[in-house]
Amino acid sequence: MGKRHTIEVTVGAFVVLGVVALFFLAMQVSNLSQASSGDGYHLTARFSNIGSLKVRSPVTMAGVRIGRVESIGFDKTRYEALVTMRIDAGIDSIPEDTFANIFTAGLLGEQYIGLEPGGSPDFLRDGDEIANTQSALLLEQMIGQFLFKKAGESG
Amino acid sequence: MSGETDRDLADQDLLVKIRGLHFSRGSRVIFEDLDLDIRRGSVTAVMGPSGTGKTTLLKLITGQLHPDAGTIEVDGEDVLRLDKAGLYRLRRRMGMLFQSGALLTDLSVFENVAYPLREHTDLSPSMLRKLVLLKLEAVGLRGARDLMPSELSGGMARRVALARAIVLDPMMILYDEPFTGQDPISMGMLVTLIRQLNDASRMTSILVSHDVRETTRIADFLYLISQGRVIAQGTPQEIALDASESVRQFMDGLPDGPVHFHYPAPPLAEDLSAQGRKR
Amino acid sequence: MRFEAFAVLGRGVLGALERLGRAHLLLFAILAGSGEVLRHPRLLFEQIYNVGVLSLLIVGVSGLFVGMVLGLQGYYVLAQFGAAESLGIMVAASLVRELGPVVAALLVAGRAGSALTAEIGLMKATEQLAGLEMMAVDPIRRILAPRFYGGVVAMPLLAAIFSAVGVLGGYFVGVGLLGVDDGAYWNQMQAKVDFQEDIVNGVIKSLVFGVAITWVALFQGYDTVPTSEGVSRSTTRSVVHSALLVLGLDFVLTALMFGG
Incomplete structure (x- = not known):
């Protein structure tokens, strides 16, 4: 026993x-532990180029993560990327004229969406679209532009 | 009409009835048209030289092996037609004593004997304990109940296995070479035990052995098999009087006779002069 | 002579197919005997003990060392690119996705699988299995099924323990000795290791490995030639076959899970 x-x-x-x-x-x-926040609300934004942004990439404001990219679609009439983000429930005061940029962490790092708040007194609600966006900076394009400018200067 | 009923009565008297049994392993024929009867309440011994498939016969009777042809009836049931559940139901009424004892090595003597009871009955713990101790007492090992199988001598292990085989009070018990490798004392104990158990509870015993002396001492009926057939049958007295060459060779232990001392080979001189060439 | 070579090949293939068929029949018989395990949970506990608890020490210690080595090697490689902060990702991802399930499975195959084969093989050689049959007890249900489920339950737990201990081992070396930032180790790890993609897939892998190892071990024991030589051969074969099977299955599963 x-x-x-x-x-x-x-x-x-x-x-x-x-x-x-x-x-x-x-x-x-x-x-x-981070993904489990099932609550929160959705915002969408259109970008002409999202670079290497992925589902689950972070959405930040002032460098603090306030949400994640939930899905990435393609708008076939406007030839733009349609990005849906889930913003944490506590962050409910994002001004309407907020700017959405796609940034890169470090020179070659992951890409993420950075939100820069505007000054509007009205806040974005669930399902709203961020109108002001700036696409990802593509390294190849930047290098191309740089070389083109150099060539123009010398010529 | 009356002949028919006589035969029915005779049939009822038989616990095991084997007819036209064929069995082979690969290309080796083990049994060829074997007929064999075991009468209720008797101790029947099946004897024969090593390798004649005596153990195989027990496995066929208990349904562990399937023959190529023939019928095997045990207590009126056709062993070959039974499904697994039916076969298990039949086996609960049989006990088998294996050559090695086949005790479960991670259970004590007591638990080994209690195992069939725990599996097949819902006895209260005190009832179970009484039964197990009684069976152990019958084989004289009540004092060894807390030992593990590894601590038992060969003879003791066989006696424990015997207690386990009879714990469900079977109608028939099969002994596979019970005397092999036993010293004279435990051999004597086993001989007495087998006879006692058989007579005390009107059990039927089938004994497979090649120990002539011990077997003829306790058997009521003997079968001698060689090369897949029954070569002689009868009471020990009848067999003792049988004059045929092969019976005499086996019963008297003669080195040469119908079974040759030499394994079949080309003549010795020819083999020696071959100088290691591959044949 | 040429035909003889074909005959040898043919015999080998036929023999292997026959064994494979017997192995599947055994697996179906074990699965059919699952009810017995539920009726006697104690039998299952004993086997979880035999496979799980008795393998715990070797799995834990190996996990710690593997994690520490990953910490060291990862640091030297990553530091060359100035990315030592990503050490956490490297240690955790390689443990959770690959090393945890695979190395734990190989250790279990060596520690518990061989023991299972030897145990079943000896029970067969000493006629204990036949003895059970004669007591009208089905050895597949009573002896093999609990061992099978014991192995299947214990394997994912052992793999998880291996990975967890390994992550801590990497932490000791990376953060404790080599000075990687504490927060970066965990943050980077959490940012890149996905629950669904990595942890759940790792658990699925180890479940599959658990089935494979115990199946091979039980079959080799049950199918053994009942002599002492036969049992020792089966034991060796059990370890070799299950190790190869684990590595092969790992490739297939990895391709299915992470390939798409």
Whole structure:
């Protein structure tokens, strides 16, 4: 009986340990802790080029993450990218004339959407569209423009 | 008409009825048209040289192996036609003593004997304990109930296995070479036990062995098989009087006879002069 | 002579197919015997103990060392690109996606799989399985099924423990010894390791490995030639086959999960 009891106790402890490890992986190692905010509201924005922006890329304001990109679609009539963002529920005072830019973290890093607040007293609501956008800066284009300008100067 | 009823009565008296049994392993024929009857309440011994498939016969009777042809009836049921559930129901009424004992190595002696009861009955713990202790007492090992199988001698392990085989009070018990590798004392114990168990509860026993002396001491009826056939049958007295060459060779342990001392080979001189060339 | 070579090849293929068929029959019989495991949960606990608890030490220690090595190697590579902050991603992603499930599975195959094969093989060689049959107890339901489910349950838990301990090992080396920023280690990891994509897929992998290892181990034991030589051969074969199967399956699963 004693041996049986020991087996049951150690098996119980083992299962708890395994579940704790899984929980640790889910909450501490992966993004589950951040993704779970199911509430919040949606905003959309159109960009002529999103570069390498991806679903789940961060949306920031003043460098603080306030949401994530939820989906990226293509508007086939206007040939633009349609980006839907989910903004955290607590951030409910984004002015209507806010500017959405696609920035790059570091020279070659991930791209993210940076919001620059405008001065309007009216706030964006669920489903609204951010009208003022600026597309991603593409390295190739920048280099191309730079070389073109240099050539023009020297010529 | 009356002949028919006589035959029915005779049939009812038979617990195991084997007719026209054929069995082969690969290209090796083990049984060829074997007929064999086991009468209720008797100790029937099946004897024969090693390799004649005596153990195979037990496995066929208990449905662990399937023959190529023939019928096997146990207590009126056709073993070959039974599905798994039916076969298991039948096996609950049979006990088998394996050569090695086949005790479960991670259970104590007590738990080994209690195992079939725990599996097939809903006895209260106190009832179960009484039954197990009684069966262990019958084989003289009540004091060894807390030992593990690894702590038992070969003879003791076989006796524990015997207690386990009879714990469900089977109608029939099959012994696979019970005397092999036993010292004279435990051999004597086993001989007495088998006889006692058989007579005390009107059990039927089938004994497979090649130990002539011990087997003739306890068997009511003997079958001698060789090369897939029954070569002689009868009571030990009848067999003792049988004058045929092959029976005498086996019963008296003669080194040469119908079964040759030499395994078949080309003549020795020819083999030696071949100088290691591949044949 | 030429025909003889074909015959040898043919015999080998036929033999392998036959074994494969027997292995599947055994698996179906085990699955059909699942009810027995539910009726006697204690049998399952004992096997979780045998596979899980007894493998815990080797899995934990290996996980720690693998994590520490990842921390060291990752740091030296990443530091050359000035990206030492990304160490967390590298350690966690490689552990959760690949090393956790695969290395834990290989360790379990060596530690528990071989033991299972030897146990079942010896039970067969000593006629214990036949003895159970004669007691009208189905050894597949009573002996094999609990061992199968024990392995399948224990494997994902062991892999998770391996990965978790490994992430901590990488943390000790990277943050503790090499001076990577504490916050960056965890933040970068959380930003890039996806729950669905990485953690759940890793668990699925280890579940599949658990099935593969216990299946191979049980089959090799059950199908053994019942002699001491046969059992020792089966035990070796059990480890070799399950290790190869784990690595092969890992490639297939990785291609399916992360290829698209």
